[in-house]
Amino acid sequence: MEQNRITSLFNIKYPLIQAGMIWCSGWKLAAAVSNSGGLGIIGSGSMYPQVLDEHIRKCKDATDKPFAVNLPMLYPDIDKHIETIIKHKVPIVFTSAGNPKTWTNHLKGHGIKVVHVVSSLKFALKAQDAGVDAVVAEGFEAGGHNGRDETTTLCLIPIVKEKLNIPLIAAGGIGNGRAMLAAMNLGADAVQVGSRFVASLESSAHDNFKNAVVDAKEGDTQLTLKEITPVRLIKNDFYKQVLNAYEGGSSVDELKTLLGRGRAKKGMFEGDMIEGELEIGQISGLIHDIKPAAEIVYDFIKEYEIALNEQNSSKFNF
Numbered sequence: 001m002e003q004n005r006i007t008s009l010f011n012i013k014y015p016l017i018q019a020g021m022i023w024c025s026g027w028k029l030a031a032a033v034s035n036s037g038g039l040g041i042i043g044s045g046s047m048y049p050q051v052l053d054e055h056i057r058k059c060k061d062a063t064d065k066p067f068a069v070n071l072p073m074l075y076p077d078i079d080k081h082i083e084t085i086i087k088h089k090v091p092i093v094f095t096s097a098g099n100p101k102t103w104t105n106h107l108k109g110h111g112i113k114v115v116h117v118v119s120s121l122k123f124a125l126k127a128q129d130a131g132v133d134a135v136v137a138e139g140f141e142a143g144g145h146n147g148r149d150e151t152t153t154l155c156l157i158p159i160v161k162e163k164l165n166i167p168l169i170a171a172g173g174i175g176n177g178r179a180m181l182a183a184m185n186l187g188a189d190a191v192q193v194g195s196r197f198v199a200s201l202e203s204s205a206h207d208n209f210k211n212a213v214v215d216a217k218e219g220d221t222q223l224t225l226k227e228i229t230p231v232r233l234i235k236n237d238f239y240k241q242v243l244n245a246y247e248g249g250s251s252v253d254e255l256k257t258l259l260g261r262g263r264a265k266k267g268m269f270e271g272d273m274i275e276g277e278l279e280i281g282q283i284s285g286l287i288h289d290i291k292p293a294a295e296i297v298y299d300f301i302k303e304y305e306i307a308l309n310e311q312n313s314s315k316f317n318f
């Protein structure tokens, strides 16, 4: 595969980026993906400052390749995370869920490349104005926290591509090499993949959650809780409680009380499939096994190459 704007920016082999996912993407997954030629990301949103410090140290010991940290701006101790990232000279940071103007200059001043995650054209342009190096545009299909407007990846990528000058990374619904090629045909320079890596050996998700992802079928997830923060999750018992609350006309405060604290940890990390919040994308319907991250990267690139050859040999005559 040839170099492009993203592989050159990050100094990686393949334009394949593993998403930062709370409770699922610790240093083991990030290092495994980076060692396989993609870009691994530590999801810091679920880590206390000391925990992030430890994960960065371990990741550096496990790989000499570039890796990144995902920093959701709604994280309560964000100043401490920023300090830790700078102290360890982490080369790349993916910020999300907040205003990219807040930290971009500070991070870039320390030689860190900054990418911001958005779910709309408006925020993509705002991120570009804030001086980020690249944008991740994430469609409605994606697991976990998401935009309110329900724009699918198929529509979002060309819409953003039309106006954005800096490199564009597509996310949401990308679960194999064919989807990777499709996203790049739409104008993306790279793809970011979450759900497929949850069902990897190295992911820090609980085995119960990994198995639930493998068992999930098309139609088994839903984007909900838009009044709090929109999130796509598996329609388990907890989701049914949310549905009942909506049907009963619950207020935002009642929904917040029902959600409580630590639901995501309970489900994805501790393996409570009944009461936990199980954040995963629509593409879980295409995930049938749990395998090493290196194999996932290899399969993506191999399938991408096969699909590209097929595409190149089926030209139409105009």
Ligand code: NDP
Residues within 6 Å of the ligand: 020, 021, 022, 044, 045, 046, 047, 048, 049, 070, 072, 073, 074, 075, 076, 077, 096, 097, 144, 145, 260, 261, 262, 263, 264, 265
């Ligand atoms: P909750 O409010 O339900 O719970 C907070 C959880 O975060 C707890 O389980 C807690 O662990 C853990 N945690 C880690 N560091 C801290 C800290 N400094 N202060 C308080 N709690 C901390 O939130 P969620 O589990 O839904 O989300 C956790 C965090 O992840 C959010 O604060 C947000 O920053 C981030 N997030 C990012 C997303 C993204 O898009 N990347 C999506 C969703 C959330 P313990 O139980 O061990 O105390």
Ligand code: NDP
Residues within 6 Å of the ligand: 073, 074, 096, 097, 098, 099, 100, 117, 118, 119, 123, 124, 126, 127, 138, 145, 146, 147, 148, 229
């Ligand atoms: P607000 O919606 O109050 O936004 C706070 C400030 O940040 C506002 O100035 C707002 O701009 C700006 N802002 C918010 N999100 C973005 C973004 N993605 N890119 C650029 N600027 C942004 O509070 P929150 O911080 O809670 O943000 C909520 C929004 O964030 C949701 O609408 C959702 O789309 C997005 N989000 C994205 C996640 C992700 O990782 N993909 C995860 C969770 C949330 P303005 O005044 O112009 O509205």
